[in-house]
Amino acid sequence: MPDRPLRLRFAPSPTGFFHVGGARTALYNWAIAQRLGGTFVLRIEDTDEARNQPEWTQGIIDALAWIGIHTADPHFEGPYFQSEFATEHVAAAMRLFQAGRAYYCDLTGDQIQERAKLTGKPGYDNSSRDRGLEAGPGRVLRFRVPEGTTVVDDLVRGAVSFDNSNIEDFVLLRGNGTPMFLLANVVDDVTMRISHVVRAEEHLPNTPKQQMLWQALGAVPPVWAHVPVLVNEQRKKLSKRRDKVAVEQYRAEGFLADAMVNYLMTLGWAPSGETEIVAWSRIVDEFRLEDVNHSPAFFDVKKLTAFNGEYIRAMTVSQFIEACAPFLAADDVPWQRERFNPSVFSEMAELVQTRVARLDEVAAMVDFLFLADAPIDDAAFAKVMAVPTSLALLTEVAKAYEVAEWNHEALKETLEAIGDGYGLKLGKAQAPVRVAVTGRTIGPPLFESLQVLGRDETLRRVRAAVDRYGAAPA
């Protein structure tokens, strides 16, 4: 355990979106920083490409904020950019050279391959070690890997040991003098006095190199914790190309931040007790890196969706209405924007709330209320009108609803009575009315919908359906 204040660094590389795997790692760091009163340090790996796309960095900050990691929080520090420490990267490399811990090498890639072919061992054979080369154009600075074994003490995996003879003298400075990522990364961590490095498992094989660098630089290495990666159904690491990994996209699809956070935390870890649905405060209290699973976890959108449904249902109706607002005013909404009536939606909201698992499903559930001409699904219409009594029933309903009291109880009783006349139970009797009015066979409870829709519009649609049936060939 390094003797320094708790500082955890999260170092994503901006790529134009924020990866769900990165989100989980950030959450791990965040939970620990909050519980132990440490600092969450955000350090962005700014590549040339990322530097030309400042909105990528902003995207990371926005996505972090969405999952509850705010720059204004006292535990939050940063963002820092790797380039801010560039001069220190080179300076550290020079110190290593002067101390004899690094040396120059003028071998080209081709020469290295040639030698490898001769020895039968792939890679660089450390043959420049004792040639005493000085700095020069085209010469790289290599770290002199010491003899022995490097043991990485990992909070998740325990002691992992590496035989140094399997680690070749790696490059610190390129032929043009610029630092390699590995060096930059370690120097940044040393400079910022990072105490804990919590990151994805894929970095474990490079950790001995980093640890040797820490030690060569005269610093006590951090506590390492390599958490398992997130995989797809093929058990491959989640990738931008193949998989849907952007948290921004899940947000746009109407996943709630709390649900996402909760679900992400159950991947590789489980809260104590009877349920996995737990508040962030519980997670902060209970989360331990030592308890994180060792094997990769499949990011299961179905389960995420189920969590999301639970979170939606746990909201109060007014919270739900508020959460739906952006999805009902979106550009791709199925109705003309000016036809949307918030108070009509409010009346229906409670009925919709138990019927969606994602906020982006809401619009399709209430669209018939705001569409001038609710499109009738042909298959549904055909199916429902194939019942011989449907036409007569619809005609009778149109008549009865002209005078019925306009509330859902009365509307239900009226239809129930008409259905009785045809020997139909309510479940069957409501079907043609539902299709006539909403265009579909499924949807929110019918009579409540009619009540909200109003008498005039209901009658218009029922009559239109009768006409439509009459117009169709028998």
Added chain:
RNA sequence: GCCCCCAUCGUCUAGUGGCCUAGGACACCACCCUUUCAAGGUGGCGGCACGGGUUCGAAUCCCGUUGGGGGUGCCA
């Protein structure tokens, strides 16, 4: 090739030598409820990869096999 990591229902997990006839969740199926669809309730299906040890006793410890993943750049 070499190195490292991993292995409990389809999936995510609980389990740290006896409370395990392996518990929960998602998914799936059935039933109940019901105004369609949901939600809710009840029940069901389904797993310790394999082989050796150690032990009175192993999902749990050790070794091996098999299978998966990752790393191995003058990429980040």
